[in-house]
Amino acid sequence: MKKILSATVVICLIFASCKNSKDGNAEMDRFIDDLMSKMTLEEKIGQLNLPTIGFDITGPVLSKDVEQKIEEGLTGGVFNTFTPQAMLKLQEIAITKTRLKIPLLFGYDVIHGHKTIFPIPLGLSASWDTALIRSTARAAALEASADGLNWVFSPMVDIARDPRWGRVSEGAGEDAFLGSAVARAMVEGYQDGCLRKNTSVMACVKHFALYGAAEAGRDYNTVDMSEVKMYNEYLPPYKAAIDAGVGSLMASFNTVNGIPATCNTRLLTDLLRRQWNFKGVVVSDYTAIAELENHGLGNRQEVSALSINAGTDMDMVSEYYLTQLPALVREGKVKESVIDIACRRILEAKYKLGLFDDPYRGVSQERADKEIMSADKLALSKEAAIKSMVLLKNNGVLPLSKDKKILFTGPLADDHRNLIGNWSGAGDSKKSVSLWEALLKERTYMYAKGCNLTDDKTLIDKLNPHDGQIVPDDKTPQELLQEAVKMARSADVVVAVLGEPFGMGGEAASRSNIGLLENQKTLLAELKKTGKPIVLVLMNSRPLTLEWEDKNMDAILETWYSGTMAGEAIKDVLFGNAEPEGRLTITFPRNTGQIPIYYSYLNTGRPDDENQKYTSKYLDCPNTPLYPFGYGLSYTQFEISPVTLSDTTLAENGSLEATVTLTNKGTRRGTETVQLYIRDLTGSISRPVKELKGFEKVTLEPNESRQITFTVTPEILKFYNASLQYTVEQGDFNIYIGNSSATENKTAFTYKP
Numbered sequence: 001m002k003k004i005l006s007a008t009v010v011i012c013l014i015f016a017s018c019k020n021s022k023d024g025n026a027e028m029d030r031f032i033d034d035l036m037s038k039m040t041l042e043e044k045i046g047q048l049n050l051p052t053i054g055f056d057i058t059g060p061v062l063s064k065d066v067e068q069k070i071e072e073g074l075t076g077g078v079f080n081t082f083t084p085q086a087m088l089k090l091q092e093i094a095i096t097k098t099r100l101k102i103p104l105l106f107g108y109d110v111i112h113g114h115k116t117i118f119p120i121p122l123g124l125s126a127s128w129d130t131a132l133i134r135s136t137a138r139a140a141a142l143e144a145s146a147d148g149l150n151w152v153f154s155p156m157v158d159i160a161r162d163p164r165w166g167r168v169s170e171g172a173g174e175d176a177f178l179g180s181a182v183a184r185a186m187v188e189g190y191q192d193g194c195l196r197k198n199t200s201v202m203a204c205v206k207h208f209a210l211y212g213a214a215e216a217g218r219d220y221n222t223v224d225m226s227e228v229k230m231y232n233e234y235l236p237p238y239k240a241a242i243d244a245g246v247g248s249l250m251a252s253f254n255t256v257n258g259i260p261a262t263c264n265t266r267l268l269t270d271l272l273r274r275q276w277n278f279k280g281v282v283v284s285d286y287t288a289i290a291e292l293e294n295h296g297l298g299n300r301q302e303v304s305a306l307s308i309n310a311g312t313d314m315d316m317v318s319e320y321y322l323t324q325l326p327a328l329v330r331e332g333k334v335k336e337s338v339i340d341i342a343c344r345r346i347l348e349a350k351y352k353l354g355l356f357d358d359p360y361r362g363v364s365q366e367r368a369d370k371e372i373m374s375a376d377k378l379a380l381s382k383e384a385a386i387k388s389m390v391l392l393k394n395n396g397v398l399p400l401s402k403d404k405k406i407l408f409t410g411p412l413a414d415d416h417r418n419l420i421g422n423w424s425g426a427g428d429s430k431k432s433v434s435l436w437e438a439l440l441k442e443r444t445y446m447y448a449k450g451c452n453l454t455d456d457k458t459l460i461d462k463l464n465p466h467d468g469q470i471v472p473d474d475k476t477p478q479e480l481l482q483e484a485v486k487m488a489r490s491a492d493v494v495v496a497v498l499g500e501p502f503g504m505g506g507e508a509a510s511r512s513n514i515g516l517l518e519n520q521k522t523l524l525a526e527l528k529k530t531g532k533p534i535v536l537v538l539m540n541s542r543p544l545t546l547e548w549e550d551k552n553m554d555a556i557l558e559t560w561y562s563g564t565m566a567g568e569a570i571k572d573v574l575f576g577n578a579e580p581e582g583r584l585t586i587t588f589p590r591n592t593g594q595i596p597i598y599y600s601y602l603n604t605g606r607p608d609d610e611n612q613k614y615t616s617k618y619l620d621c622p623n624t625p626l627y628p629f630g631y632g633l634s635y636t637q638f639e640i641s642p643v644t645l646s647d648t649t650l651a652e653n654g655s656l657e658a659t660v661t662l663t664n665k666g667t668r669r670g671t672e673t674v675q676l677y678i679r680d681l682t683g684s685i686s687r688p689v690k691e692l693k694g695f696e697k698v699t700l701e702p703n704e705s706r707q708i709t710f711t712v713t714p715e716i717l718k719f720y721n722a723s724l725q726y727t728v729e730q731g732d733f734n735i736y737i738g739n740s741s742a743t744e745n746k747t748a749f750t751y752k753p
């Protein structure tokens with residue numbers, strides 16, 4: 001009877017704390033009030049301290065004496081460590097040796113999987129499959145929580161329209177609507193509706209805010225943007241994560257309109273707390289509080305006060321809170337009530353995670369062994385990889401047939417480390433499957449490395465100290481090239497697997513030139529001279545400038561870094577065992593000069609017109625991108641009928657239906673992502689020429705047709721006007737339904753309230 005009773009009590013506790021029911025919060029408030037009444041000022045400030053400890057390095061400096069600080073009650077959590085052993089050891093110190101036995105948070109950058117690595121987020125977003133994306137976050141949470149973690153610094157939702165910025169790889173591309181859908185899915189996957197479950201982890205939406213708009217695509221650089229643009233185009237994904245219940249948020253390194261996000265009261269208090277009612281924890285980015293001195297905001301005392309008063313609760317690594325806040329409070333420069341609010345938020349997070357009941361959250365090596373890289377997660381990784389790939393060009397050379405003589409070449413054809421990309425610290429690249437390995441499971445093809453990943457010594461010297469693992473081949477570049485060209489001459493078709501070393505993407509990895517590396521271009525040019533059909537398979541962090549490749553290759557398959565099962569997935573797509581179904585979530589420019597370039601641009605007063613001199617255009621390049629947002633090919637051909645509307649007038653509380661018929665006109669099954677865009681033709685501010693407002697993935701057999709209907713309501717027409725009111729205005733709208741943002745398949749309606 002006792003056993004049943006205790007189980008019932010636990011279930012009620014979980015229900016109460018999960019459902020945020022009134023009595024659940026009242027119970028939590030009572031518990032935390034009681035705990036905080038016992039805490040000294042130093043212990044409260046200790047909860048605001050987040051040092052790095054363990055085997056991963058994700059910033060410029062490392063924390064010291066962490067175990068001692070844990071024992072002294074001067075640490076609220078740690079990050080960059082995992083495994084059951086590490087967590088059990090450190091948590092035991094916290095709950096047995098400290099005065100108040102407050103458990104620790106254990107955080108880590110679980111960005112696209114924990115041990116089972118999925119495609120980089122930019123790739124995952126190209127699946128346009130929110131259920132799949134949610135599943136990958138759920139799988140990551142199962143592995144991470146089994147490995148002792150209870151906090152993940154994900155999802156990164158920064159809208160980015162400048163592929164020079166290496167961190168475009170970590171987000172969901174350029175669009176607020178799609179980015180919001182991905183943000184929701186990731187938070188739901190990680191938190192699973194209830195943080196108290198020991199298979200849930202607290203998510204952390206980042207980097208707040210506008211980090212992806214860094215000037216010149218240079219990491220950490222200045223961001224300056226009108227609030228209208230901010231609210232309409234960059235803030236929605238953060239808000240979506242908050243509305244999905246994200247438990248924490250990370251402030252970004254950059255300034256926003258002159259004030260660093262870390263101490264930006266408008267962002268962290270006025271917007272986040274007062275307008276959006278965010279109740280979770282705000283953590284700084286790595287040493288960002290200390291870096292306020294570099295921003296010129298004052299000395300360490302002054303920047304510590306600015307940051308805590310603006311609303312940054314937790315100090316990642318700089319330890320300025322630990323060293324400066326006690327005196328600031330005693331000198332009356334910071335109110336103790338401000339410390340109390342920050343401390344309470346962190347204790348609430350721990351309470352919601354159930355850490356006061358079960359600090360170890362049922363972690364054990366057995367559970368980790370069962371969860372980590374389980375067959376179902378590996379299968380999910382392969383499925384995600386397949387669905388993330390984008391076929392950019394195909395003149396019919398794909399899918400390949402197995403009876404052809406095929407040369408596989410390129411430094412990434414038989415590579416393991418780059419497959420799992422950046423931010424895969426817990427991943428084991430030795431367990432990733434290279435394309436060549438996957439091929440060899442079936443039969444032998446021809447293989448020649450063709451070239452090194454790069455011959456640029458300066459680049460190698462920059463990347464290798466940070467796990468770059470770029471090891472030039474024993475053969476000279478000339479020998480590698482000659483060997484590949486000689487083999488190509490006897491092949492029916494060549495598959496060149498090229499791209500960026502993974503260290504050219506992610507943090508502190510901006511590029512001023514985003515083409516293929518020179519030695520790889522040389523390989524392609526020499527292979528082209530053989531006259532053989534060439535399939536270019538890309539592995540990269542960002543959109544690349546591919547004008548020459550687009551002209552000269554017979555097919556181009558964008559695979560991003562597609563994770564642990566990349567090789568199997570790429571093989572299946574190349575040979576047609578799986579269909580490519582990815583669609584771009586970020587524009588591919590023709591050249592760097594076009595940047596920033598994105599589909600939802602404003603028309604300007606002199607829209608591009610090649611017959612008119614005085615219009616908005618370049619003398620040396622079209623305005624259009626090489627590949628637009630939403631673009632991707634299939635192995636089959638789809639046709640989308642003209643758009644029909646249930647009505648041409650939309651009333652204030654009404655809705656209308658926009659319908660097309662999608663038909664598979666080809667000979668193979670295929671999946672299309674049907675996309676709905678609107679254009680507000682007249683507004684109180686200039687409105688974009690297109691805005692994504694809906695999408696649906698549809699799989700059809702050959703000759704199969706299906707009606708796709710989108711419901712249009714006044715809600716989806718809303719935008720922030722010049723006074724930042726979220727509103728819809730009367731007037732005419734175009735509605736587009738097509739297979740990319742370049743579609744001109746449109747009709748019109750009027751909104752008449």
Ligand code: GLC
Nearest residue numbers: 058059109153206285286507
């Ligand atoms: C890094 C990144 C951030 C990451 C954090 C902890 O500097 O900006 O995305 O979560 O530090 O590793």
